[in-house]
Amino acid sequence: xxxxxxxxxxxxxxxxxRYPSVLVFIAALALFTLTVTFLSEAMGNGAVSTSFxxxxxxxxxxxxxxxxxxxxxxxxxILSLGHMxxxxxxxxxxxxxxxxxxxxxxxxxxxxxxxxxxxxxxIRDGIGTQIFxxxxxxxxxxxxxxxxxxxxxxxxxxxxxxxxxxxxxxLAFRSRVTGVYLxxxxxxxxxxLSLWLFQNDNGLRGNNGLSGLQxxxxxxxxxxxxxxxxxxxxxxxxxALGYLVSAWLVSGKFGSVVRxxxxxxxRVRFLGYPVEGFKLFVFTFTAxxxxxxxxxxxxxxxxxxxxxxxxxxxxxxxxxxxxxGRGRLYGAVIGAAFVSLxxxxxxxxxxxxxxxxxxxxxxxxxxxxLLGLSFVLVTLFAPKGLGGLVDLISERKAPNRRGAPLGxxxxxxxxxxxxx
Amino acid sequence: MSQLLEVSGVSVAFDGFKAINNLxxxxxxxxxxxxxxxxxxxxxTFMDIVTGKTRPDEGTVLWGEKSQSLLRMSESKIAQAGxxxxxxxxxxxxxxSVYDNLMMALKKPRNPLSVLRFRPDEQDAKKVEALxxxxxxxxxxxxxxxxxxxxxxxxxEIGMLLAQEPRLLLVxxxxxxxxxxxxxxxxxxxxxxxxxxxxxxxxHDMEFVRRLNCKVTVLHEGAVLAEGxxxxxxxxxxxxxxxxxx
Numbered sequence: 001x002x003x004x005x006x007x008x009x010x011x012x013x014x015x016x017x018r019y020p021s022v023l024v025f026i027a028a029l030a031l032f033t034l035t036v037t038f039l040s041e042a043m044g045n046g047a048v049s050t051s052f053x054x055x056x057x058x059x060x061x062x063x064x065x066x067x068x069x070x071x072x073x074x075x076x077x078i079l080s081l082g083h084m085x086x087x088x089x090x091x092x093x094x095x096x097x098x099x100x101x102x103x104x105x106x107x108x109x110x111x112x113x114x115x116x117x118x119x120x121x122x123i124r125d126g127i128g129t130q131i132f133x134x135x136x137x138x139x140x141x142x143x144x145x146x147x148x149x150x151x152x153x154x155x156x157x158x159x160x161x162x163x164x165x166x167x168x169x170x171l172a173f174r175s176r177v178t179g180v181y182l183x184x185x186x187x188x189x190x191x192x193l194s195l196w197l198f199q200n201d202n203g204l205r206g207n208n209g210l211s212g213l214q215x216x217x218x219x220x221x222x223x224x225x226x227x228x229x230x231x232x233x234x235x236x237x238x239x240a241l242g243y244l245v246s247a248w249l250v251s252g253k254f255g256s257v258v259r260x261x262x263x264x265x266x267r268v269r270f271l272g273y274p275v276e277g278f279k280l281f282v283f284t285f286t287a288x289x290x291x292x293x294x295x296x297x298x299x300x301x302x303x304x305x306x307x308x309x310x311x312x313x314x315x316x317x318x319x320x321x322x323x324x325g326r327g328r329l330y331g332a333v334i335g336a337a338f339v340s341l342x343x344x345x346x347x348x349x350x351x352x353x354x355x356x357x358x359x360x361x362x363x364x365x366x367x368x369x370l371l372g373l374s375f376v377l378v379t380l381f382a383p384k385g386l387g388g389l390v391d392l393i394s395e396r397k398a399p400n401r402r403g404a405p406l407g408x409x410x411x412x413x414x415x416x417x418x419x420x
Numbered sequence: 421m422s423q424l425l426e427v428s429g430v431s432v433a434f435d436g437f438k439a440i441n442n443l444x445x446x447x448x449x450x451x452x453x454x455x456x457x458x459x460x461x462x463x464x465t466f467m468d469i470v471t472g473k474t475r476p477d478e479g480t481v482l483w484g485e486k487s488q489s490l491l492r493m494s495e496s497k498i499a500q501a502g503x504x505x506x507x508x509x510x511x512x513x514x515x516x517s518v519y520d521n522l523m524m525a526l527k528k529p530r531n532p533l534s535v536l537r538f539r540p541d542e543q544d545a546k547k548v549e550a551l552x553x554x555x556x557x558x559x560x561x562x563x564x565x566x567x568x569x570x571x572x573x574x575x576x577e578i579g580m581l582l583a584q585e586p587r588l589l590l591v592x593x594x595x596x597x598x599x600x601x602x603x604x605x606x607x608x609x610x611x612x613x614x615x616x617x618x619x620x621x622x623x624h625d626m627e628f629v630r631r632l633n634c635k636v637t638v639l640h641e642g643a644v645l646a647e648g649x650x651x652x653x654x655x656x657x658x659x660x661x662x663x664x665x666x
Contacts, residue, residue: 254536256520260513267511270471271584272499272530281532 015248021390022247025330026240033236040232041225050225053232054300059340060235061297062320064242066336067329068286068293069317074326075250076282077262079179082186083290084313085193086161090291091298091308092197093160095210096144097153098299101217103130104148134208141203157295158288165287166280173276173283178265187311197306209305213298231300238296239333242289246329249285258282259327319375324385331387338386343367422485424449424618425588430469430479431642439465440476441642449587452614454629454650455622457639458663463622464508466639467590471505472498484587500530504586508593510573514566518557518576521565522548525580548583554609555579571602578609589619595628607631626654638663 015022036056039047048056065087072078107126111118118126128138146152172185200206216227249255260268261275269275298304317336324335345351346367354361363370378385423446432440440462447453457463468474470481472495481490483501490498499505512521523540526547540548552558555575560568565576574594581589594610595603610632613619623629629636629650636653638645640663646656653659 249536252536253523253538253540254532256513256516256524257535259515260524263513263515264511266473266495267507267513269495270499270505271525271580272496273535274494274496274531277532278535 015251019247019251021328021330022244025243025333029236029240029243033233036232037229040229042223042229050228053225053228055341055344057228057232057235057300058297059337060232060239061293061300062340063333063336064235064239064293064296065290065317066320066324066332067239067242067246068289069321070324070326070329070332071246071250071289072282072286073318073321074328074332075255075262076258076279077265078279078283079183079318080186080283080286081183081311081314081318082190083286084317085190085309086165086287086290087294087297088304088309088313089161089164089193090157090294091301091304092204092210093153093156093291094295095213095298095304096147096156096204097150098213098215098217099131099210100127100144100147101150102212102215103127105217106130132203132205135200135206137201143203154295157291161291162284162288165284169280169283173279176276187314190309190314191311194306194309194311197309207306209303209308210298211303213304214300214302216299228300231296235296235300238292242292243329243333246289250329319371322375322385323378325387326385328387328390330390331385334386339371343371346370422449423447424451424484425470426480426482426487427466427470428480428482430476430481432465432469432474432476439642440469443479443639443643445637445644447588447618447620449618450614450616452611452619452632452634453621454632454634454636455620455639456624456626456629456636456663457645460641461639462642463639464592465642467505467592467620467622470498470588470590471495471503496530499584499586502585502587503590504581504584504588505590506577506581506592506594508596510570510577512565512568512573512576512580514564516565517562518552518565518568519548519561521576522551522579522583525583527583527585551579551583554582556605570597571599574598574602574606578606582609582613587617589613589617591619591621593623593625594621595623595625603628604631 036048036053037043039045040053041048041050065083069080069083072080072083104123104127107123107130108118111123111126124140125138128140132138132140146156168186168189172182177185196202197204197209198207204210214224214227216222219227250258257268257273257278260271261273261278265275320335320339321332322335323339324333325331346363349364351363353363382388384391425445425447427443427445430440430443431438443462443466445466455463455466465474469476470490472490472493475491482488483490483503488501490501490503493501513524516524523544526544528538528544529535549558549561552561555578557568557572557576557579560572565573568576574597578591578594581591591610594606598606607628610619610621614634621629621632633650635648636650637647638653638656638659640658645662646653646659648656
């Protein structure tokens with residue numbers, strides 16, 4: 001990524017030309033979006049069913065959260081095993097509005113048939129009974145105070161995970177918690193959040209989670225095929241923007257410092273950079289990206305429950321990025337798309353069972369084993385991941401320096417020595 | 421003459437072992453100083469204390485005209501104040517180009533937001549090029565630092581230090597693993613740097629120290645054993661006993 005000409009003067013070409021992978025990615029994403037759109041049911045073509053369209057839309061969201069994971073782990077070297085918690089919180093934040101607003105319409109309609117018009121309080125009680133009946137309550141908990149307002153709840157999508165990441169990161173980085181200890185801490189964070197969400201009296205419907213999120217309030221007449229297409233577009237747009245912003249972030253000196261922190265944190269401190277500030281910035285920023293991805297994912301999934309924030313989810317995220325190739329944004333996207341789509345194929349019961357004669361391998365059960373095995377194999381034999389395949393055709397492979405001078409005439413190492 | 425750095429009465433113990441024992445040391449704003457001493461004399465610990473990596477148990481470390489204490493400051497704040505450090509093992513960012521390494525070290529605002537907004541202009545590029553010229557790495561500017569030879573990495577690190585424009589340079593064994601010609605060049609760079617700033621060189625190699633032709637401080641068991649010209653300290657009986665005689 002040396003944006004330098006031979007004389008050392010900075011490269012003045014436009015951003016997109018300096019980083020052709022960005023251009024290729026955006027073009028590929030646009031092509032993919034257009035193709036899927038034309039093949040979708042909403043366009044009168046049945047080649048891509050609505051449920052598969054939702055799967056594709058969800059996959060794009062997973063790609064976005066994988067980019068955030070790549071930024072924080074692949075570029076900054078913070079192996080966070082808690083980013084799916086931010087993803088889930090984003091989903092909860094948007095889910096609260098979706099559920100509230102839709103229930104409000106239903107309750108208002110049903111009460112309107114009564115002899116006397118309902119009071120605002122009656123409507124509110126009706127909504128409360130509808131939403132919290134499953135956990136034996138009808139009171140609105142304080143955290144639903146803003147659920148009636150879409151703008152406020154959208155703000156919560158960004159602010160709640162952002163603030164949690166900021167406080168958590170500040171405490172962890174300030175105490176110089178690094179490496180595996182930080183990973184364990186982030187696992188503890190996502191586990192704690194998940195356990196808290198499982199409780200019935202926390203006001204978020206306990207293990208029932210939030211449901212019916214696929215229905216947009218007031219748009220019941222619009223078929224799901226169309227709604228799914230809207231969300232697919234929104235996911236593609238978010239992924240494109242997320243990719244561009246991330247690519248810009250890691251391109252300049254900021255990216256230089258962040259990668260330097262990954263490689264030798266102490267040295268960066270002696271250069272005078274406040275390492276903790278940089279880490280906190282990256283951690284919080286990626287948490288917000290993850291939350292936005294989650295806010296787009298769960299309306300397509302239709303349901304969110306506390307199991308989505310389980311520690312294993314964040315570990316899967318790390319596996320996607322590792323298989324795709326960390327330290328390069330398109331690697332994260334390839335990894336997330338590939339693994340999650342293959343996972344859908346295997347766990348959806350579509351994959352034919354493999355009969356070995358003495359034992360039948362049912363992929364629904366054995367998929368996790370296959371995934372674990374491929375993770376181990378990639379880590380051992382292809383640390384660059386699937387993205388490393390790109391190196392085979394691009395010039396990112398190490399240059400052939402044979403015969404080239406190793407340095408000044410009196411260089412410490414001559415070629416004969418260097419070869420041994 | 422007022423001093424740039426004044427370390428007085430500093431002690432630090434690791435698990436009861438006194439690495440630094442009531443050490444006092446001071447250096448002026450434009451001075452070249454060599455620090456020598458046998459293994460375990462506390463040379464590296466001394467640097468750790470000045471750069472903020474290790475907190476001493478007692479003593480004071482005062483910096484600059486305002487006699488600011490360095491003991492309460494973080495590593496990055498101390499570096500921003502003007503203390504640059506070169507490690508014994510060359511530590512450059514191997515995954516990045518020589519140009520990026522130098523650009524990162526260039527003296528600029530260090531907080532995340534200004535780094536995010538930073539885009540190098542013509543002048544910055546010229547500065548980087550001038551530095552690369554000084555350390556003889558112009559042809560390597562676009563190469564990854566990891567591809568450089570050991571001696572070139574040492575120079576790149578010296579170049580990064582100069583790019584920081586520190587007022588005090590702490591250099592740990594700069595000549596380790598260098599050829600005689602490279603050593604000579606390194607000597608020139610250090611002597612030239614000491615004309616405008618303070619330079620402390622920690623070195624094992626007596627011949628190299630002799631060539632620096634400067635005041636020498638001999639450390640032993642965490643305290644100053646002798647101080648003066650190289651000829652003066654090499655004639656000192658204590659120094660001969662603990663260090664040179666071996």
